[in-house]
Amino acid sequence: MPDLFSSFKLGGLELPNRIVMPPLTRARAPRDIATQEMALYYSQRATAGLIIAEGSPISNEGQGYLFNPGIFTPEQVNGWRLVTDAVKRARGRIVVQLWHVGRVSHTSIQQYGQPPVSSTNRVAKNANAFGRDATGQINFIPSSTPRALTTGEISRVIRDFVQAARNAIEAGFDGVELHAANGYLFDQFLNPLINDRIDRYATTTMENRLRFLLETVDAISDVIGHKRIGVRLSPYGTLNDCPHFDDAEETYLAVGKALGERHIAYIHVMDQTGFFTMPAGAESTSDAIHRLLRQWRGDLPQTALIFAGSLTQVRANELISNGLIDLAAFGQGFIANPDLVARFQNGWPLALPNRKTFYTGGSVGYTDYPTYQVPLSDSRQMING
Template sequence: MYDLFEPQLLGGTVSLKNRIVMPAMTRTRTSEGDLPTDGDLPNEMIATYYGQRASAGLIITEATDVDQSSHGYARTPGIHSEAQMQGWRLVTDEVHRHGGTIFMQLWHVGRMAHSSILPSGQAPVGVTGQRAEGSSVFAHGPDGRLGYMPTATPRPLSTDEVSAMVGTFAKAAANARKVGFDGVEIHAANGYLFEQFMNSVLNTRTDRYGGSSIEDRTRFLMEVVDSVVAEFGPGRVGVRLSPFGKYGSMPVDPVTEETFLYVAEQLGRRGVAYIHLLYELMPDGNMETAEFKPRYLDHALLAKARAVFPGAFIWCGGFNDSERAQASLDTGLVDLIAFGRPYIANPDLVERLKHGWPLAVADRSTYYTRDGEVGYTDFPACSNDIAASSAA
């Protein structure tokens, strides 16, 4: 039986202090680079933010662009320019100084983008030319101001472009390794590019990356996983999945279960350290308004995945106390628990959970404040006085 606060060896190579994970959370606090090719940059404030939370067993960074075409939301960082790499070095140094372990989440949003924040106003790219009707992204409006804009109609990626994208992810992983990350997580959830390829209803391609075959629809993900594992080594790569999710205007896929189990088995063969499972996001929300629906994968399906995937499972979604987290570990179906929103206002979340100290609650209006430390790095640790009064 696992204990939430006990150490774990992840992937046979990465030592974690506990089984508590800080998952990827976009917070839009980047700085602007001096050059257009610099992209949005991590900075000292972002380094402070992650360093404050280094008591987590594992930190996974906010979603990070692998190149300029993957930039779907304004004020999100990248890992494709030298300036961005310098900014991320501040982050890894600070987390490691506090004894933490940190993976970078790599993403490409695909069709979930708006032309106003893409190079030269180009169209987003996608598995097909079908737009994410009803979804919006944080981008520039007609007046130049930032706000939530409907997604633009994508341009389908050619076969050669998909193949080239594999190299783009490999380069991003190499950059992450160079600046000190302990590993990377590939974001294949939430209606972004990989999930667009895996969905049997949306992916109507006729090349080797699409069609009726699960192997073809998942080929892009597997080629990227192979390339990234080659850069970082087995045991230092995770993959995030959201089976049955509808976020990003994803159509209901009748073969979701079969696809999920196939992907789990294939990832296990490739030495992937963990699968990070997210339960469903409300389909009609944007980054700022999305809410969680209490829908988990049933235990029977998780048991099937457990049987074919030898790595760890991280469970994410709605956890805000140690009792529920421990109960989930007690099922034996998952290995680590990710606490999302509680980490915003509780940089010392591990200690609060361990001692039963009260959790602070963040003002939701500051989740995506564009500038400054308010609601970001200004949350105090739980003092001994507060802990003593709580115990009394």
């Protein structure tokens, strides 16, 4: 029976275990270019079966947070190569998440102070970018009012994703993950309470609703192959002003089926339970997502399922052994435990992350988390045993 420590073939990759380090924004790129410090951080965690590197903007337009390493300039590609080389030397496997935040951005981040772009011109309420406030200080600030992309511009955005995918392979990544979760650009097209378009990307039909995401997947597949593509989704999630909508289950069943038909490497599902409160009497988000996963199992014979969302080792093993998922992602676990795989294997205690250092820059709370040191008495007992 498979568990977290079973090997797994993901697309063209042979994974030694099923423990995934998910994308984690850490704001450690001072010039939006990956650094040697980042290379150290990722290589420390290379025992993960798969690392999904943090969201990397595909363009300046797609950026909503300062100090995120992009993947649209030669300098950024070279920076990421520092990371992939270090991970490969440590015998790890790494893909990168391609990111366009859409309306969750601010004019201070956008080139020439332009408004962010989206499926709509309505602002993302209570959604913050990480940019410069009115005094020029770096801070979390309310997203600016966006501008709706024209129909023709959407083709250009897709080309930006394709070029970013090419850049990722040139930088040494094993593949790419499209960030279609958490209220960012793809979600802004999928959600009918955000997308108010009247063109071929409107939500009036399921085909139109899925069009932008699927056209992007198809275009990237043409240049790097379907086995190198993953997609992250957050069904029923409400982050960044992404409200619940009535036919969400039908929509995500259709998304999963369409992605399965394209035989992409994986779908990465994020359960946002804990980020919000469900209405009284409503079905829990976790139950609804598990129902999706069970349905997808039949629709996705060649596409793996990764699950993220407050997992414990025990719960992850249950989901894998029951066949509901293939791989399990542990976000905060990997922040504080570079040796998370070994700690799981040996039953060693887990360190807790310091949330105050998540986005502060520098090595503190980033590369200075130690590996577990076996107490001397225990090590002697292991030797004698």
